[in-house]
Amino acid sequence: MPTPLTRTLVVNGEDRTVTVADDGEQLLYVLRNQLDQRGPRFGCGVAQCGACTVLVDGEIRRSCVTPLRTVPEGASVATLDGLDANGAHPLQRAFIEQQAAQCAFCVNGIIMGAAGWLEQRNESGETAAPSDEEIAAFLSGEVGESTFNYLCRCGAHVRMIRAIRQAAEELLS
Amino acid sequence: MTTNELTRRGFLTGVGSLAVAFTLGPAVLDQQAAQAVAAGRRPGVRIDETPADDSLAWLVLTPAGVTIHSGKVELGTGVQTALTQIVVEELHLPTGRVGYVQGDTQVTPDQGTTAGSKTIQNGGPELRRAAATAFQALLDLAAEWFGVSRDRLVASDGVISVAGTRRRVTYEQLLANADLVLVADRDAPLASPDDYRIVGQSEPRVELPDKVTARFRYVHDVRVPGMLHGRVIRPAGRNARFQAIDPGSLDRARAIPGFVTVVQRDNFVGVVADTEWAAIQAANPSTGIEVTWEDGQPLVAQESLPEALRDPANHYRTVEVVGVGDVDEALPAASIQVEASYFTPFQMHAAMGPSCAVADVRSQPDRETGVRATVWSSTQNVYNLRDSVASLLGLPSGSVRVIYEEGAGCYGHNGADDVAGDAALLSEAAGRPVRVQWSRQDEHGWEPLGPAMAHDLRGGVTNGEVVAWEHITSTPTHVSRPNANPGTLIAGALTGTLPSPLPNSSGNTGTRNGPVNYTFPNRRVIGKLVRSFETTGETSGTPAAPLRYRFMRSTALRSLGGFSNSFANESFLDELAAASGADPLELRLRSLDDPRAIAVVEALSEVWAARPSGGDGAGAGIAFQRYEAEFAYVAAYAEVTVDADSGAIRVPRVVVAHDCGLIINPDGLRNQIEGNVIQGIGRTLKEEVHFDARGVTSVVWEQNQFNPTPQYPVLRFSEVPDIEITLIDRPHEPAWGSGEPAIGCVPGAIGNAVFAATGVRIRTLPMTPARVLDALA
Known part of the structure; x- marks a missing residue:
């Protein structure tokens, strides 16, 4: 029988308590169906596309393969819905300026992944904005220990890379 | 067109009752506008499709704003923005927020399928004419307002003025006193391209801000009161038949907190639960229901596709698409002769978000609208899906309403329609609204595919000129979109309806871009139409029996046969160039x-x-x-x-x-x-x-x-x-x-x-x- 679980998470800065009947329920469904988050999206359920990406305590996580029981009590969860109070995070503005999407279903993952990655680079003392090649490598799961790949099917890749570079430059300036 | 030619309808013109539309988000605006128009409560100008009383509007102008009613839908390609540019150009309005109601069988005209790169091409001119008609009406109203002739009027950015004077009137003022319902006029004068201010500009995508801030509502985000969650359990093979649900697994599923029901009709199996997670668990054979299936006829093997597509036993029809000159005479006479064969496998749309739909099937029709079933879907054609869902449920078309909600990508006829059929069956069985989200495996495994294609080309070159060209394309159908036959949906096929007959031609489908635009004097293009399933005879495209597929169900994938036909044509032309040193x-x-x-x-x-x-x-x-x-x-x-x-x-x-x-x-x-x-x-x-x-x-x-x-x-x-x-x-x-x-x-x-x-x-x-x-x- 499944084990019920109650957790309090800090979702986009706000305390939210959720109860699930099965502590194996993936974070994605908790966020979408109990906490009204639209950013994290179901794409594959097997951590191969990135559409469900969120940040858990600053770490890039694929919420489709993150059972709630593995998310610590009191953990902070950041989603695209709350990335910026006014929806004007440099990444969001850059994506609009560069018109870096078509259907945009994948955009949640690309922006949240990039937000987490740029923050990590910042914390590690990196002072230069990443090159287009580095951004492409990150989004292809070829940077550091991360093997997370991000997929886009519409073909807005070139624009997304440009938007991330623009946002990175702004964040560093 | 002058004012006395306008048809009038008795709209109430209570200016004070207007909703403030432009300060609300687009979704809210659209719903309000649509409801207000449906109720006929607003002053303004409305441009209809036909003079009939039940005609749907292309365009609604009220003092609060303009709303486009588009049968062509935003599939993520930016047509909402482009169509809006076309409309505001003709209306002489500035860019800005214009309401856009799309793909709703109760509200928007039927503009056919949003496909084939035809939205700007065909949908654009229709909306443009509607907007031009509205603009002429505004000029008429202004002429009346000022008491001057129309030729003295100048329009710009939503204001009409009398040339050479300071007299001006805004569209809002004119619309507040208007009660016009017009029919889009094919002959309405159009703005000259030389005067375009907005068409031709790189206007930013109108819906993108909402998409990058997670405010946008995809079909996956639709939630309706009382909604349950469904998942489908597909057969173990394309031709497999239902045998049994393991009783022990059924008990196990029933013990899942939130489990509601399992639905089995013929070969269709699905589960319904209070929560999405419970539905996922119930549909998973290791935690929920285990279904056994009996294998059916085997599919043609993947490795033998190139031969099988060319096998005459698999052809139900041969079509000559192009016949110019005499290839049979010219080819053997050519000084250089080349033959080559090409192949493209089955490919898929592969949208990032697996298909999803919500259906609300009631036991009784709504008293006001007569609607019994409402479906939210990312279909390319709400009207065709309405007809297929209606026949799937055994309802008249008029009692089904389909509302478009954008999905993930599109790229052709993907699983959007099929999942709507799944949701309809599950909602009917559960007596509650049901949202069905396909898994990635459902999508990759069952979405209708772009079919494999085999190409055989022969060509001849003499004195550096291509003198003979032959291209034979062999491929299963590239069009199996929904229609009033429920067998065009997976849910219909699994509940025993035959698929629709295979088409008689490959004209703009399997042999799309088979024809070349080169001026070769002798050329021939032939389509060999491959039977996807057992048919009632050698030359018949009519299905003989359910679940007798030879090749997997296939349909329209971006550019249909054009992708592979052009691959073959342009590769082969290169081969001719190489062979002749050109x-x-x-x-x-x-x-x-x-x-x-x-x-x-x-x-x-x-x-x-x-x-x-x-x-x-x-x-x-x-x-x-x-x-x-x-x-x-x-x-x-x-x-x-x-x-x-x-x-x-x-x-x-x-x-x-x-x-x-x-x-x-x-x-x-x-x-x-x-x-x-x-x-x-x-x-x-x-x-x-x-x-x-x-x-x-x-x-x-x-x-x-x-x-x-x-x-x-x-x-x-x-x-x-x-x-x-x-x-x-x-x-x-x-x-x-x-x-x-x-x-x-x-x-x-x-x-x-x-x-x-x-x-x-x-x-x-x-x-x-x-x-x-x-x-x-």
Whole structure:
């Protein structure tokens, strides 16, 4: 029988308590169906596309393969819905300026992944904005220990890379 | 048109009751506007499709704003923005927030399927005429307002003034006193392209801010009161039949907290639960229901597809699409004769979000509207889906309402309609609204596919000119969209309805872009129509019995047969060039007589002249096509590198020259072309649906421990080239669509580049490292 679980998470800065009947329920469904988050999206359920990406305590996580029981009590969860109070995070503005999407279903993952990655680079003392090649490598799961790949099917890749570079430059300036 | 020609309807003109629309978000505005219009409560001007009382509106202008009612829907390609530009241009309005109600069988006119790069091309002129009609009405109203003749009026940015005076009136003032219902006038005067202020500008996408801030509502985000969650449990094979649900597993499913019911009708099985997680658990054979299935007729084996497509026993019809001159006489007489065969496998739409729909099927019709079933779907055609869902449920069409909600990508007839059928059956059974979200495995495993294609070409060259050209295309159907037959939906087929008969022609489907635009004097294009399932006779396309598929269900995938036909045509023309020592670009120019075709090829001359010399693992190739042989002109140049050790092809650079007539939104057009290039590279290098005797085995993006066999990947960020685009604008020509013209040039340009790089011709897609190594060996 499944084990019920109650957790309090800090979702986009706000305390939210959720109860699930099965502590194996993936974070994605908790966020979408109990906490009204639209950013994290179901794409594959097997951590191969990135559409469900969120940040858990600053770490890039694929919420489709993150059972709630593995998310610590009191953990902070950041989603695209709350990335910026006014929806004007440099990444969001850059994506609009560069018109870096078509259907945009994948955009949640690309922006949240990039937000987490740029923050990590910042914390590690990196002072230069990443090159287009580095951004492409990150989004292809070829940077550091991360093997997370991000997929886009519409073909807005070139624009997304440009938007991330623009946002990175702004964040560093 | 003058005021006394206007038809009038008794609208109430209570100005004080207006909703404040422009301060609300688009979704709210759209709903309010739609409801208000339906109730006929507003002052203003409404432009209808026909004079009938039940006519739907194209355009509603009220003092609070303008709302477009579009039967063409936003599939993520930017048409909402472009169509809005067309409308505000004719209305002489500034850009700004214009309401856009799309794809709703209760509200929007039926503009057919949103497909085939026809939204700007066909939907644009319809809305443009509606807007021009409305503008003429505004001029009439202003003439009345001022008591002057129309020719003294000047309109700009929502204000009409009397020339040479300070007298002015806003549209809001005019509309507050109007009560006009007009029919879109085919002859309404149109703004001159020379005066365009907004058409031709790179207006930013209107819905993008909501998309990057997670405010946008996709079909996956639709929630309705009382909604349950459903999942489907598909058969173990395309032709498999239901045997039993293991009783122990049923008990196990019932114990899942939130489990509601299991629905089994014939071969259709689904579960319904209070929560999405419970539905997922109930549908999972290791935690929920286990179904046993009886194997049916085996599918034709994947490795024998090239032979099977060419096997006359699999052809129910042969169609001559082009017959010019006498190929049989000219070919043997040619001094150089070449034959080659090409192949493209089954490929898929592969949208990032698996298909999803919500259906609310009631036991009684709504008292006011008569609607019994409401479906929210990312379908390309709400009207056709309405008809198929209605017949699936045994209801009249008028009691089903389908409302479009954007999904993930589209790229043709994907699983959007099928999942709506699933939701309808589950909602009917559960007596509650049900949301069905397909899993990734459902999507990869069961979405309708772009079919495999085999091509056999023969050509002859004499004195450097192509004198004979023959192209035989063999492929299953490229069109199996929903219609009033419920068998066009998976849910209908699994509950015992036969699929629709196979088409009698391959005209603009399987043989799309089979015909070339080159002036070869003798040419023939033939389509061999492959039977997807057992039919009632050798030459019949009518299904003989349920679940007797030979090949997996196939349908419209971006550009249909055009992708593979152009791959074959443009590769083979390169083969003729090589055999006769001609320069590929020169040969194309010599073989074209249409100045616009010549212009896009010539636009590549400079980059072609500076191309890598080839032969050392790096090379360049070009391709040309005119979309559907009669619309947009595209020429593409691709550079590749081929790693002789690994067999890996990389495409570092692509250059495209594109002429689709009048350009509505240059940046939106570039975005589409980039998407065509990137998706085209994926389909050329990586994408192949793998299957066994039962069905699809490539059910996720990449191989993993649960799926150790080859899967279905798409292009990665690190594999994307630099893309350079030359747009040729033709402001005085009709605007053609750009959703798929460019993709057809990609595989040919890459294949030709690989040949230039290695001297080896790859004639089978995708050009995987293994195939490249085989070819190089």
